[in-house]
Amino acid sequence: xxxxxxxxxxxxxxxxxxxxxxxxxxxxxxxxxxxxxxxxxxxxxxxxxxxxxxxxxxxxxxxxxxxxxxxxxxxxxxxxxxxxxxxxxxxxxxxxxxxxxxxxxxxxxxxxx
Amino acid sequence: xxxxxxxxxxxxxxxxxxxxxxxxxxxxxxxxxxxxxxxxxxxxxxxxxxxxxxxxxxxxxxxxxxxxxxxxxxxxxxxxxxxxxxxxxxxxxxxxxxxxxxxxxxxxxxxxx
Amino acid sequence: xxxxxxxxxxxxxxxxxxxxxxxxxxxxxxxxxxxxxxxxxxxxxxxxxxxxxxxxxxxxxxxxxxxxxxxxxxxxxxxxxxxxxxxxxxxxxxxxxxxxxxxxxxxxxxxxx
Amino acid sequence: xxxxxxxxxxxxxxxxxxxxxxxxxxxxxxxxxxxxxxxxxxxxxxxxxxxxxxxxxxxxxxxxxxxxxxxxxxxxxxxxxxxxxxxxxxxxxxxxxxxxxxxxxxxxxxxxx
Amino acid sequence: xxxxxxxxxxxxxxxxxxxxxxxxxxxxxxxxxxxxxxxxxxxxxxxxxxxxxxxxxxxxxxxxxxxxxxxxxxxxxxxxxxxxxxxxxxxxxxxxxxxxxxxxxxxxxxxxx
Amino acid sequence: xxxxxxxxxxxxxxxxxxxxxxxxxxxxxxxxxxxxxxxxxxxxxxxxxxxxxxxxxxxxxxxxxxxxxxxxxxxxxxxxxxxxxxxxxxxxxxxxxxxxxxxxxxxxxxxxx
Numbered sequence: 001x002x003x004x005x006x007x008x009x010x011x012x013x014x015x016x017x018x019x020x021x022x023x024x025x026x027x028x029x030x031x032x033x034x035x036x037x038x039x040x041x042x043x044x045x046x047x048x049x050x051x052x053x054x055x056x057x058x059x060x061x062x063x064x065x066x067x068x069x070x071x072x073x074x075x076x077x078x079x080x081x082x083x084x085x086x087x088x089x090x091x092x093x094x095x096x097x098x099x100x101x102x103x104x105x106x107x108x109x110x111x112x113x
Numbered sequence: 114x115x116x117x118x119x120x121x122x123x124x125x126x127x128x129x130x131x132x133x134x135x136x137x138x139x140x141x142x143x144x145x146x147x148x149x150x151x152x153x154x155x156x157x158x159x160x161x162x163x164x165x166x167x168x169x170x171x172x173x174x175x176x177x178x179x180x181x182x183x184x185x186x187x188x189x190x191x192x193x194x195x196x197x198x199x200x201x202x203x204x205x206x207x208x209x210x211x212x213x214x215x216x217x218x219x220x221x222x223x224x225x226x
Numbered sequence: 227x228x229x230x231x232x233x234x235x236x237x238x239x240x241x242x243x244x245x246x247x248x249x250x251x252x253x254x255x256x257x258x259x260x261x262x263x264x265x266x267x268x269x270x271x272x273x274x275x276x277x278x279x280x281x282x283x284x285x286x287x288x289x290x291x292x293x294x295x296x297x298x299x300x301x302x303x304x305x306x307x308x309x310x311x312x313x314x315x316x317x318x319x320x321x322x323x324x325x326x327x328x329x330x331x332x333x334x335x336x337x338x339x
Numbered sequence: 340x341x342x343x344x345x346x347x348x349x350x351x352x353x354x355x356x357x358x359x360x361x362x363x364x365x366x367x368x369x370x371x372x373x374x375x376x377x378x379x380x381x382x383x384x385x386x387x388x389x390x391x392x393x394x395x396x397x398x399x400x401x402x403x404x405x406x407x408x409x410x411x412x413x414x415x416x417x418x419x420x421x422x423x424x425x426x427x428x429x430x431x432x433x434x435x436x437x438x439x440x441x442x443x444x445x446x447x448x449x450x451x452x
Numbered sequence: 453x454x455x456x457x458x459x460x461x462x463x464x465x466x467x468x469x470x471x472x473x474x475x476x477x478x479x480x481x482x483x484x485x486x487x488x489x490x491x492x493x494x495x496x497x498x499x500x501x502x503x504x505x506x507x508x509x510x511x512x513x514x515x516x517x518x519x520x521x522x523x524x525x526x527x528x529x530x531x532x533x534x535x536x537x538x539x540x541x542x543x544x545x546x547x548x549x550x551x552x553x554x555x556x557x558x559x560x561x562x563x564x565x
Numbered sequence: 566x567x568x569x570x571x572x573x574x575x576x577x578x579x580x581x582x583x584x585x586x587x588x589x590x591x592x593x594x595x596x597x598x599x600x601x602x603x604x605x606x607x608x609x610x611x612x613x614x615x616x617x618x619x620x621x622x623x624x625x626x627x628x629x630x631x632x633x634x635x636x637x638x639x640x641x642x643x644x645x646x647x648x649x650x651x652x653x654x655x656x657x658x659x660x661x662x663x664x665x666x667x668x669x670x671x672x673x674x675x676x677x678x
Contacts, residue, residue, distance in 0.1 A: 370600070
C-alpha cells in the first residue's frame with residue numbers, strides 16, 4: 001500500500017509545529033517542539049524515499065521527466081536545508097506543495113495502471 | 114560526515130548473507146538470514162537516500178545527469194525488486210557495482226569542492 | 227496532526243500481504259511477507275495507541291462509552307491474537323472495519339471541536 | 340513475558356531526569372535531559388500499551404472496570420499532557436502511582452490464572 | 453535508572469519463545485517466533501551493553517576483574533553465537549545465569565555506593 | 566561484515582558537530598546539533614558494542630588483554646561521560662584515537678585469521 005497521504009500527514013505536522021514555535025519563546029517548549037519536528041520531518045523524507053524507490057518504476061520516470069528532481073527537492077525541503085534545519089513556515093508550505101505535485105503524478109500513474 | 118563506505122559495508126553484508134543462504138537449507142537458519150538480509154538491505158537504502166537528499170546538490174545533478182537514475186537503480190537493487198526480495202547473488206554484485214559508481218562521483222565532487 | 231488514515235493505510239498493507247501469502251508456498255517468500263506483515267501490523271497498533279492516548283480526551287470517552295473497547299479490540303486485531311499471529315483475511319477485514327468505526331468517531335469529534 | 344516493572348523502571352528514569360532538570364539551568368544540559376526524558380517517557384507509554392493490548396483480556400476488563408481509564412490516564416501522564424510535555428515532578432509521581440495500580444491488577448490476574 | 457531486571461525480563465521472553473518453538477513445527481508460527489526471539493535477544497544485548505558502558509565504572513572493573521568477561525559472555529549468549537543463532541534452551545538458561553551473576557555484582561556496587 | 570570504519574565515520578560526525586557548536590550560539594541551532602550529536606554518538610556506541618560482542622572472540626581477548634578496557638573506554642567516550650554529555654572537542658579526539666587503536670587490533674586479527 002503506497003499512499004502519498006503518509007508523507008502529507010507528517011508534513012502537516014511539521015507545519016503545525018513551526019506555527020506553534022513562532023508564538024512561543026519558552027526554551028523547554030522549543031526543545032521539545034524542535035525534537036518532534038525533527039522526527040516528523042524524518043518521516044516525511046522516509047515516506048517520499050519509499051515512493052521514489054519502491055513505487056515509481058522506470059516508465060514513470062520516462063513519462064514524468066521532472067519526477068526525480070521533484071522528489072529530490074521535496075526531500076531536501078523536509079531535510080536539513082528545509083524544515084529540519086529551520087522553523088521557516090514558507091519551507092513547510094513549499095514542502096506541502098511539492099508533496100501535492102508528487103501525489104498528482106502518483107494518482108495519475110495509479111489510474112493508468 | 115557523508116561516506117559511501119556506509120552503504121558499501123552494509124551491501125557487502127547483504128552479499129555475504131546471500132552466499133550463506135545458498136549452501137544452507139535449514140529453515141530456521143534461513144529465517145534468521147533472511148531477516149538480517151532485510152535489515153542490512155534497508156540500511157543500504159537508507160545510506161544511499163541520505164547521500165541523494167543531503168549530500169548531493171543541484172550542481173552535482175547537473176554535472177552528472179545519470180546520478181538520479183544511478184541512485185534510484187541502486188536503491189531498487191537494495192529493495193524489494195532486488196536483494197531484499199530475492200537471494201540473488203547477481204543482484205548483490207550489481208548493487209555493489211552501482212554503489213562503486215556512486216562513490217566515484219561522490220569522491221570527484223569532494224575533490225572539486 | 228492526528229489522522230486515522232495512518233492506521234488504515236498500514237492495515238490495508240497487512241491485508242494485501244495476507245492475500246499474497248494465500249497464493250504462495252515459497253518458504254523464502256513467506257518469511258519476507260510475514261516479516262513485513264509484522265512490521266505493518268506493529269505500525270497499525272502504534273497509530274491506534276497514539277490516537278487513544280494523545281488525541282482522545284476524557285469528554286470523548288464519556289460521549290462514546292464504547293471507545294475504549296473499540297480501540298482495544300482494534301489493536302488486538304492488529305496484534306498477536308489477530309493479523310500478527312495469523313494470516314487470516316477475516317481478521318484483516320475486521321481490523322479495517324474497527325478502524326473505520328474509530329475514524330467515524332474521530333471525525334465526529336473533530337466537527338464538534 | 341509481560342512485566343509492569345518495564346514501565347516502572349522507565350518512569351523512574353523520567354522522574355530522575357525531572358529532578359536533575361530542577362537544579363540545572365545550563366541550556367545544553369537541559370536539551371540533552373529533555374531529549375532523554377522524551378525517549379524514556381515514550382518507552383513508558385509503549386510498555387503500558389503492550390500490557391493493555393497484549394496482556395489484558397476481555398475478562399480482565401470486566402473484572403476491573405476502571406482498567407481502561409487507568410491505563411489511558413497513565414499513558415497520558417507519560418505523554419504530551421504529562422511528563423513529556425512538562426518537567427513537573429508531581430506528574431512523574433502520579434505516573435508512578437498509576438503504574439503501581441496497574442501492577443497491582445496485573446499481579447492479581449496472574450495469581451488468578 | 454539502571455536495573456538488570458530489564459535484561460532479565462527480555463531474556464525470560466527469549467527462553468519462553470524457545471520453549472514454544474520446541475513444540476511447534478508450523479512454518480509460519482516458527483517464522484514469527486524466530487523474529488520475536490531476534491528482537492528480544494537484541495534487547496537483552498542492548499540492556500547489558502548499557503550497564504557495561506554507562507553504569508559500571510573503572511573501580512567496579514578493578515574490584516570485579518571477571519566483570520568484562522562476564523558481560524561479554526552474556527552478550528554472546530544473547531547474540532548470534534547464542535540464543536539469537538539457535539533455539540537452544542540450554543543457551544537461554546546459561547544467559548539467565550550470567551545475567552543473575554551480573555545482577556549480583558550490580559546490587560553489591562549499589563549497596564557500596 | 567564487521568568494519569571499524571562504521572564507528573569511525575559516526576565519530577567523525579560527532580566531532581564535526583562539536584566544531585559547529587563552538588561557533589554558534591543560536592539556541593535552535595544548538596538544539597538540533599545536540600540532538601544529532603546524541604544520535605551519532607549512540608551509533609558509535611552501537612557499532613563498537615557489536616564488534617566487542619559479535620566480532621571479537623575469546624582468543625582475541627587473550628592476545629590483547631587491553632581490549633576489554635579499550636572498548637569500554639571508547640564507548641564511555643561516546644556516551645554520557647564523553648561526547649554525548651558534553652561538546653568537548655578533546656573528548657571527540659580521544660574517541661577517534663581509541664577507535665583507531667581498536668581498528669588496529671581488528672585488522673591484525675583479520676590478517677591472522
